[in-house]
Amino acid sequence: MKNILDLRFIIGAFFAVVGIVLIGYALISRSADGHQMNMYGGAVYLVFGLLMLILWFFFPSRIQE
């Protein structure tokens, strides 16, 4: 089982969730001001979060050392 105490998992999960929330909000509020900014910002957070999760999943110890 993967170590969920690995900080990359925690950071990755947080930013992925924030990214999804922002993208979701941008999609349901297309007419609102700044929805594009939320879309781009959310995408950046989601990509960063996924990157951290990939590092956590595929490189369990080497990077953390």
Next chain:
Amino acid sequence: MKLHFIDYLIIALYFAFVIGIGFLIRRKVKSSNDFLMSGRSIPLWIASLAFISANLGAQEVIGMAASGAKYGIMTSHFYWLGAIPAMVFLGIFMMPFYYGSQARSVPEYLAKRYDEKTRAFNAITFAVMTIFSSGISLYALAKLFEVILGWSFELSIYLAAGIVLIYTFLGGLTSAVYNEVLQFFLIVLGIAPLVVIGIYEAGGWHGVVSRLPDSMTHAWKYMGSAQDNPMGVDVWSLALGLGFVLSFGYWCTDFLVVQRAMVARNMASAEKTPLIAAFPKMFMPFVVILPGLIAIALMHTPGSHYQLPYKPDGVTLDYDMALPSLLAHDYPRGLLGVGLTALFASFMSGMAGNVTAFNTVWTYDIYQSYIQRNKPDKHYLHVGRVATVFGILASIATAYLARSFNNIMDFLQLVFGFVNAPLFATFFLGMFWKRTTGHGAFWGLIGGTLAAACTHGLTLAEGKGGWLGANLHTFHSTMGQNFVIAIVAFTTCFLLTAIISLFTRAHPEQQLVGLVYSLTPKPNAGHLAWYQKPTTLAVIVLVLVLLLNLIFM
């Protein structure tokens, strides 16, 4: 500024994660060493980011944006001159002694190198300072959120203090360090889009520069005389006061930051922690200072409709509002929640850093050393937890104190300078001159602190100081005055320590192995690849920071 459901949702998500970290880490805490020292098991990259995050508190994030708006790129001196060289010195020269001596704290190193009275002096002053720093951070948070969000002072204080209490009480230092790293990414990724949007709105980088006075866009050009630059300091007091005494005093001896390197897994990691941390640190001005410059540039950008708020007098610009007002101006709801969460994170990061440093010094350097020795480890784990609760409660009390007496914040910042500046002389002599004695160190510290107080009492700057009834000199700014106070404190401590040491008995040399440079075997980095050697990292860091200075000359 009005928040919406989506903003509250993001803030609530962040709170859930930081508290969750506390609950996750709790399972790992089995001893006082786990709680107060993270079991010395923190990986290098985490220790490095926590090292700069512990310093990335509210005063840094809000204060540097404010200074950026007031002084411009000159504010970067606090990083490129006032932090990076000291971090390199810490990594190359001082960490081997801190880590190699197996001391659990900076005061404990002083006990090993000098004596108990020097440790007690440092431990007590540090414990008091951390509580006040934490309280000031809490006060600043509550005040800011009262102004920009209309939240009640009490709500902000108890919410922030309650969350910090939960995760530090459960997971101790590991929990604080993990949260500091999360907070680091949140602050960078939460504020960086603001810089991009702001520069775009001002018409690109050239648009920003063209709308600012020339003195705000150069770091060194106007440093020739104190009258020529908005900071009111000349190059010598800047280089000696900030670049040497204050920065080395803070980065090399303040347990709050040094603790993050001391909990690394091994000596090599401990040495590299401040060096690796120097890379993101040197680029932090682009995240925390640039918003201040952008705010001023936007005020002069046609069609931007941005105005930096005024203070209640209606005349003076309120520079402290540069970052919050820019967030409100440029971020839509949603992204605004992320930006405000970053501000919350910076306040909580500063507070948690102070509280975890306080509980370690209280437990190991005061309680275990002078109140209850030789108790089972469980007892000290319990004391560490109680100290955490006490630290938070005392911080809340300090926040209310700061609210009642506005001037207390200025006064405390000044006292911190009195205490920190001479401390570097004590460490410098102790690490590099084997003849330095405990009596010399102790009286040097007292003398340096008193000299700092006298200098403040005998000089004036912007109406401050001069409380001894005479005025020997008037400075162009309080910043210039503070730099000179630091130089006087350091020099007095250095000379007093050296003179008294010559007339008192030094420790036998065999007791100083591992504590003094000339008596300690040097770490052998010969087996490491060139790019892994601390000296290589140090050279790269210094070259990069030199380049940044040249680019923004």
